[in-house]
Amino acid sequence: MSDAAVQKPARTAQLPGLSALGPLLALILLVVLGAFLNDNFLSQGNITNVLARSAFIGMIAVGMTFVITSGGLDLSVGSMAAFVAGVMILAMNALLPAMGVGVPLILAGMAVALVVGLLAGLANGLLVTQARIEPFIVTLGTMGIFRSLITWLADGGTISLDFAVRQLYRPVYYSGLFGIAWPILVFAVVAIAGQIAMRHTRFGRYCEAIGSNDKVARYSAVGVDGVRLMTYVLLGLLVGLATIMYVPRLGSASGSTGTLWELEAIAAVIIGGTALKGGYGRVWGTVVGVLILSLIDNILILADLVSPYLNGTIQGVIIVLAVVLQRGKSSA
Amino acid sequence: MAAAPMLELREVRKSFGPIEILHGIDFALHPGEVHALIGENGAGKSTIMKILGGFLPPTSGQVLLEGRPVPYASGAQAEAVGVVVIHQEFNLAADLKVSENVWLGRELGRVFLDHRAMRAGTQALLDQLDSTISPDARIRDLPVSDRQMVEIAKALSRKARVLIMDEPSAVLTHKEVEVLFRQIDRLRAQGVAILYTSHRLEEVTRLADRLTVLRDGAVVRRALRGELTEDGMATAMVGRDLQDIYPARRHPMGEIALDVRGFSVPPLVQDISFTLRRGEVLGISGLVGSGRTELAEGLVGLRPAAGQVFRNGASVHIRSVREAAAHGMAYLTEDRKEHGLLLDKTLRENLTLSTLPRFGSPFISAAREETALTEAIRDFDIRAPRRDMAVGNLSGGNQQKLLLAKTMLSSPEVVIIDEPTRGIDVGTKSQIYAFIDALAAEGRSVIVISSDMPEILGLSDRVLVMRQGRVAGELDGERICEKAVVRLVMGTAEEPAYV
Numbered sequence A: 001m002s003d004a005a006v007q008k009p010a011r012t013a014q015l016p017g018l019s020a021l022g023p024l025l026a027l028i029l030l031v032v033l034g035a036f037l038n039d040n041f042l043s044q045g046n047i048t049n050v051l052a053r054s055a056f057i058g059m060i061a062v063g064m065t066f067v068i069t070s071g072g073l074d075l076s077v078g079s080m081a082a083f084v085a086g087v088m089i090l091a092m093n094a095l096l097p098a099m100g101v102g103v104p105l106i107l108a109g110m111a112v113a114l115v116v117g118l119l120a121g122l123a124n125g126l127l128v129t130q131a132r133i134e135p136f137i138v139t140l141g142t143m144g145i146f147r148s149l150i151t152w153l154a155d156g157g158t159i160s161l162d163f164a165v166r167q168l169y170r171p172v173y174y175s176g177l178f179g180i181a182w183p184i185l186v187f188a189v190v191a192i193a194g195q196i197a198m199r200h201t202r203f204g205r206y207c208e209a210i211g212s213n214d215k216v217a218r219y220s221a222v223g224v225d226g227v228r229l230m231t232y233v234l235l236g237l238l239v240g241l242a243t244i245m246y247v248p249r250l251g252s253a254s255g256s257t258g259t260l261w262e263l264e265a266i267a268a269v270i271i272g273g274t275a276l277k278g279g280y281g282r283v284w285g286t287v288v289g290v291l292i293l294s295l296i297d298n299i300l301i302l303a304d305l306v307s308p309y310l311n312g313t314i315q316g317v318i319i320v321l322a323v324v325l326q327r328g329k330s331s332a
Numbered sequence B: 001m002a003a004a005p006m007l008e009l010r011e012v013r014k015s016f017g018p019i020e021i022l023h024g025i026d027f028a029l030h031p032g033e034v035h036a037l038i039g040e041n042g043a044g045k046s047t048i049m050k051i052l053g054g055f056l057p058p059t060s061g062q063v064l065l066e067g068r069p070v071p072y073a074s075g076a077q078a079e080a081v082g083v084v085v086i087h088q089e090f091n092l093a094a095d096l097k098v099s100e101n102v103w104l105g106r107e108l109g110r111v112f113l114d115h116r117a118m119r120a121g122t123q124a125l126l127d128q129l130d131s132t133i134s135p136d137a138r139i140r141d142l143p144v145s146d147r148q149m150v151e152i153a154k155a156l157s158r159k160a161r162v163l164i165m166d167e168p169s170a171v172l173t174h175k176e177v178e179v180l181f182r183q184i185d186r187l188r189a190q191g192v193a194i195l196y197t198s199h200r201l202e203e204v205t206r207l208a209d210r211l212t213v214l215r216d217g218a219v220v221r222r223a224l225r226g227e228l229t230e231d232g233m234a235t236a237m238v239g240r241d242l243q244d245i246y247p248a249r250r251h252p253m254g255e256i257a258l259d260v261r262g263f264s265v266p267p268l269v270q271d272i273s274f275t276l277r278r279g280e281v282l283g284i285s286g287l288v289g290s291g292r293t294e295l296a297e298g299l300v301g302l303r304p305a306a307g308q309v310f311r312n313g314a315s316v317h318i319r320s321v322r323e324a325a326a327h328g329m330a331y332l333t334e335d336r337k338e339h340g341l342l343l344d345k346t347l348r349e350n351l352t353l354s355t356l357p358r359f360g361s362p363f364i365s366a367a368r369e370e371t372a373l374t375e376a377i378r379d380f381d382i383r384a385p386r387r388d389m390a391v392g393n394l395s396g397g398n399q400q401k402l403l404l405a406k407t408m409l410s411s412p413e414v415v416i417i418d419e420p421t422r423g424i425d426v427g428t429k430s431q432i433y434a435f436i437d438a439l440a441a442e443g444r445s446v447i448v449i450s451s452d453m454p455e456i457l458g459l460s461d462r463v464l465v466m467r468q469g470r471v472a473g474e475l476d477g478e479r480i481c482e483k484a485v486v487r488l489v490m491g492t493a494e495e496p497a498y499v
């Protein structure tokens, strides 16, 4: 039979198609544009600023990539971040008399953030997998719950970290290693680990399989509910981690902390080429998506071309364009 | 049969990317004739049908309807001029009801839908097909054979001049096949031009007025009714002589590997008991809807079930496919599209999905996966134009071979195969039978669920017949014969009509 093609060993490393490189090209274009419009754009200060601010959404978006890839969605992450921040600050303030100002207190606060994030993600995940409620509905509900809890905890105002503790904690946001800010470093580690997990571990493969067709996954001995639950727990943990990096920046949390983060995270995932209906995930694309979104923001502020109030419009156009490009790919 | 062709291909070529699949096909359908198209898996039958039906454009060459270039460029437009296709892979909206599917795109009623008329029309069509499916059932809830009957009903409602059927019988039992054949005879008498494919050559002998044999995308033989025997067809398709396709078996059997007692899978399957020895092939026969698939899915933990199961003498409770795998049991689903394969993923990802922990931890070794794929392609003779293609683009038979390879990768000790050769060509069938035989020879136990009578008879050491969720009878050794099986299947004293 004329099946010579079958016998050839495959080229395992598939080159990403042009549409996969689309977001990367857009990012490069934005950088060129930014450098062209403002001399300050490429300064270390500005770059650090952009990247450090991207880091929070970025870590959350990496977790969101897994949730969306496996066919889920999480609308609650913005409120969750605010809630975790509030509980973390309250916990540190409460522990202050007993522990005194010091590194152990900060570590205790971090542990609280991670545990609360994990429990919040676990709640979302259990409702989705055990109660079998649509992720959209579950997380719409928990979004409201976390938001109202933080507003209630703050009594409508702001929860502030004790001043002395804040001074000790500040360097976690404002300093770094080898001149690179901590949030950027942590984000980089999360992104790389995420990319490896998606491409080279069972967890990532199972996420894609479940998002592609969860019945096939179930018939193929994949623990579908367990993997789904894990994606929400992972996202909750990453929200906790993002909060750990975020709290030292302002040292406070309020009812408006983290508003619209969920939409930015989801937008970044979609811009990066992950399919919203699940089945295919691209973590590096998500990172590119996050950077695109924050660069638009940055350029608008620096360049003074159009009002920064139009930021949302431009981001919206980019998101729609990204989806149109994805569509083009699948019908080709 | 000198009538002018109704629908015709002239010098048609088709390429996907750089690979040419059809190499200059000349082919014609005549009114009042059944034309059968046969060929190995991946020979290009479905592709020809899609081109005829307007679903794919040819890369070069002409498609003529009554001598003129076809006036359509899509399946919907083709249907409007009476060229109707029943696809090999179902084209039903899974969340809609049966009647909504039948009328999809041509709903009755002006402003508001006339639900009553559509329901009545659907009921009439289903009655014509002797089918008990409810017009209000959701497609998602129907077994594959019922879905196929809905496809057929839908096609019949389309007032076809040309009816193109891609392996319509693959998922049907012989009772349903007989109903289908009566409809085909009726349409032929009305002057409809019919194109039919099947890997069951006895059907081709029974139906076809004209026959075209395809091999690797080229026509290798044309014949009229009576000119080719089934052996002749098989030889023309495969390009070599085929020996007896069933293995000469009888292996020594070992101790009991699986003992099932009082097993029920609500709501249908009640109180099933049987045993299975090492080295044994147990055939399960029965009508569609008799609970065979439910029983199998219950055994591997895909459905809640009650009763006792013993593996090698030890009581086990299996609640998921994973637990089944841990007890050395595997199940190959009958529904490869919905339950078997990830159609948008590559061959490699599909092959290793259920055995991924073997390919490295924590990191999956792509190299080892590739090696496994190379072996699977060789052992199961999977014909894929490219290794990195989406599985949904493989021909139906090659998808089935990949599914088989995937199930076997876990080297299960007890394997339940639901319709092992659905949509598989004769050449490959004999390979699969030899493979099943080899499994038994190695001391593994195999359960074959099949609606294909010769397959049940040719493979089984013992046959279990199910009827309405219960065991209707068990046959072994000399007592396995077609008459006895059919009698148990139908639950009648006399022997019913059977093709």
Ligand SMILES: Nc1ncnc2c1ncn2[C@@H]1O[C@H](COP(=O)(O)OP(=O)(O)OP(=O)(O)O)[C@@H](O)[C@H]1O
Residues within 6 Å of the ligand: B016, B021, B039, B040, B041, B042, B043, B044, B045, B046, B047, B048, B088, B383, B384, B385, B389, B393, B394, B395, B396, B397, B398, B423, B425
């Ligand atoms: N969209 C596509 N892209 C790439 N290759 C394709 C595509 N569609 C079909 N092919 C290839 O074309 C060849 C012919 O496929 P086709 O489905 O026509 O075979 P077939 O004769 O119907 O086989 P079967 O008996 O298994 O149904 C196969 O090798 C298949 O993989």
Ligand SMILES: [Mg+2]
Residues within 6 Å of the ligand: B045, B046, B047, B088, B166, B395, B396, B397
């Ligand atoms: Mg086909």
